[in-house]
Amino acid sequence: MKTETIAAIATALSESGISIIRISGKEAIEIADKIFQTKGKKHILKNAVSHTIHYGFIYEEDELVDEVMVSVMRAPHSYTTEDTVEINCHGGVLITKRILEIVLKNGAVLAQPGEFTKRAFLNGRIDLSEAEAVMDMIKATNELALKSSLSQLRGSVSEVIRNLREKIIYEIAFIESALDDPEHISTEGYKEKLEVIVEELLFELKKLLDRADCGKMMKEGIRTVILGKPNAGKSSLLNLLAGEEKAIVTDIAGTTRDALEESIKIRGIGLNVIDTAGIRFTDDVVEKIGVEKAIRFAKDADLILYVVDSSTPLDKNDLEIFSLIEQKNAIILFNKTDLPAVVTEAELFEKCGGSYPVIKISTVENIGMEELEETIQTMFFRGKISFENEVYLTNIRHKEAVREAYESLLLVKNSIDLDMPEDFYSIDLMSAYAALGRIIGEEVGEDLVNEIFSKFCMGK
């Protein structure tokens, strides 16, 4: 059963330093106590005095996960005025995420964006004058979360989830129409049929959970978009970046028909690279669509790699690209250095006011890649480019939702095994449907009623 104790990562996620996981609510201390042990393998947090810090280890069952410092703040002397525990763990995205997940498994729910502050305010901790700022913050963080939730979900995953939901709602609609109109629709032999379907759904959800564990559900990483005129060498760059020496996480062809997307790791930093159609003014309808998409991708990008063909003169298409990278993090790649140059570096500097790093590369001869990697790494560690925390949190949120759906379906299976009547099945089927809907940002609303009327012929 869900409690109202919330948890989240309180620091920015990064590969270095220390991260803090914050838990707040009635059961915060109890939950932390379950997973935290001292060197002497003792659970001591339950009786810990307020505002004390404790050295020890986080365990998941018997497995040691990390060496941590845990501070305990008892109500009302904390930010939220609720019992609060902060786990200071070794930084690193994987460990931090893992500890958060362990906390969630032990009874906390993932905090909604802005929820700690909201609670602080509702509990009277924050001054009245700041109310407006609190509301703004809630709105802004939610918008960010929503955006990342939808844009980061892999196309294939949302497809799978939509399919699963469709199957689930069909079964609920069948059961409910039979309950509403028993003289028209019979449930004879249905139990056996549903059992098979639930098994299939459980299998699919298990696969999805496994994928989530490998980080394959979400596109985690810096949204990187390769821009350039046609034939500037964009695809070659992507191939080089995604070459065998680099760890390819996954490759999914065609987020759109004309953009190729790859998840790549460069020096431990996750990049989500989208190769776009060449930017040029055109009357060709199909190509135009591709260009428009490239422009849209560029607008959402965390980092733009602008590939310049140094063997042809700059033209109005390049000017278009310059306007796209304005106000953005970008690296200009001076490509085709193996050919006689028509464009000079000086010309480029002048065009962009010298605000972007320019790197000479040759995708044909594999020159300049080292320097590019180094530049990306520097930008990352200096905090110039960063992946949004929200992406990771969203991934955890999605995973929790899949787990919830999975558990709901287990309850359905249990009800079938216990030979419960059909009306009991639809209750947990509905919970599964709602949980999956949260991943793709869809509310339940009138879905069921619509499904009943469109799929089943009611009487009178």
Added chain:
Amino acid sequence: MRFSQNSVWVNNKDIDLLMEEVSHMAEIREQVDVCVVGAGHAGCEAALACARLGLETVIFTVSVDSIALMPCNPNVGGSSKGHLVRELDALGGEMGKNIDKTFIQSKMLNASKGPAVHSLRAQADKADYTREMRKVIENQEHLMVKQAEVCELLTEDYEDEDGIAEKRITGVKTFTGAVYESKAVVLCTGTYLKARCLCGEAITYTGPNGLQAANHLTDSLKALGIEIRRFKTGTPARMDRRSLDFSKMEEQFGDERVVPFSFSTDPEDVQIDQVSCYLTYTNEKTHEIIRANLDRSPIYAGIIEGTGPRYCPSIEDKVVKFADKERHQVFIEPEGLHTNEMYVGGMSSSLPEDVQLAMYRTVPGLEHCKIVRNAYAIEYDCINSIQLKSSLEFKKIRGLFSAGQFNGSSGYEEAAAQGLIAGINAAMEIKGKEPLILDRSEGYIGVLIDDLVTKETREPYRMMTSRAEYRLLLRQDNADLRLREKGYEVGLITEKQYKKVCEKKKMIEEEIERMKHTTIGASKENQEFMKRHESAELRTGTNLAELMCRPELSYEILSEIDPQRKPLPADVIEQVEIEIKYEGYIARQMRQVEQYKKMEKKKIPEQLNYNDVPSLRLEARQKLIAYHPASVGQASRISGVSPADISVLLVYLEHYQRQKEE
């Protein structure tokens, strides 16, 4: 266009002239407490509730002969609708008692499924139902019946306690010019407002069954700023029993043991000789005729403008939308004991008369059918129900309440349930008491009204069991346990009736406790008992409650190993068995209800201006302004209001509260 002879259809200009003439006459003025407009299922309940609470009440109807008329199907109850009637009865309504007096067949639907979806449905003797209800109405103290068409609502502007300009109702005016001054008005106009009936190309401007439509009130409502919409529904043909061949149909019997609707009815009084219904099917030939004549259907020809319900589609709709279905069920049901008319359930239609006859005659058993009344579709004016509060009072006009099909619902039971609540709340308002509002965890009535006031209904709203998210708790068998107390507090349930429920509650609790604490050892006799009932052997000692959770064991079977058991009434045993057998599921829903209640308790002040709330998304702001929900819980159910908007709203409310305190 053809007009039926008894229809009064005049254009607006003519109405003004008429009204002017009327105003020159010496007018009748009467003073009452409450005016109820319409004497259908909603109006009857509303009027009875007000009168029984001691208020001088007048109920208006266009025809006294049509009190509690059942113009469509001849039944009361059915899946989830049966729940509404039981709840209404527990609160002190009349419908349950009236159907117990006049039913001719009764069934508990879904009896093979879980207790939450068991639902009573009875065939009514329509004429008898009307007659009995009329008797109750006519003999009710403080209640007067008046045959008249109400054409105008009278209101006045006033300043409320906070000095804000408001409107309140002061009475009604009839077509003949009579004025009834009142403190509250309950509108229950059903399908009569600007009604028109369609049967193919033939259109009559009448209410159901050729009764006079109410053509004037809509304009008065619009003038008061009330948003009107147009809905549509339909009914199948009635046939002469003598022309049907029942040997070609399957006979359908009532239940052997009838359960009454009303908690006040003695179960022995309803064990009567029941009549049968009959089942037959359409076939490919039927569908062919329909398809060939679709262009003559007013719906498909675009003549009908109203929105029809998807849950009771016409036969033309079924054939078009479910083209791959080879046959559709047709239920032939008697309309009463003293008539030969038979209702043809499942084949409502607005096709022309000749097509109707041809299509009906393709159905086995109906080959030589004679139609007494043609099937028809009916269009009528109703309101967008989000203009109402959960008490069914208009948000913008104090003292004006409404119920039933006028609110955009459909069905006798939905109407009656709203009528009762609107009536009670009109009375509460006059008495200066808190309104009776059931929430979604307290009853189907709560779900029904909450849906009406928070969801945009684009078609006539019908109750469905899937709409009740806490349905395991909202069973028809425990409606008395859930709601008698509220009925008693309101004043419609007597002390004696209330005490009876309290006693029942106590007996249930005690028996559950006893069963949980009666240990059953793994003795040899007990093991033998298990074996005999094909139940797993006991490994250790257990208790009676644990054992009853086993599907193969029941309260009755367990009596053998439960010698201390005291004899208990059947309804108590039923509750004990359900509460124990489904304890896990019930406990889970109870926890969900706890969460739900928290949000319901956070009330939103009526004068809150959403334009002052920063950071709401535009869509949410517009929706919140349009609906003006009563609580944060209600706000969260409005589509287009996101959880983040709710968070913002919570912060703002806290801000608002603290500012007020400072």
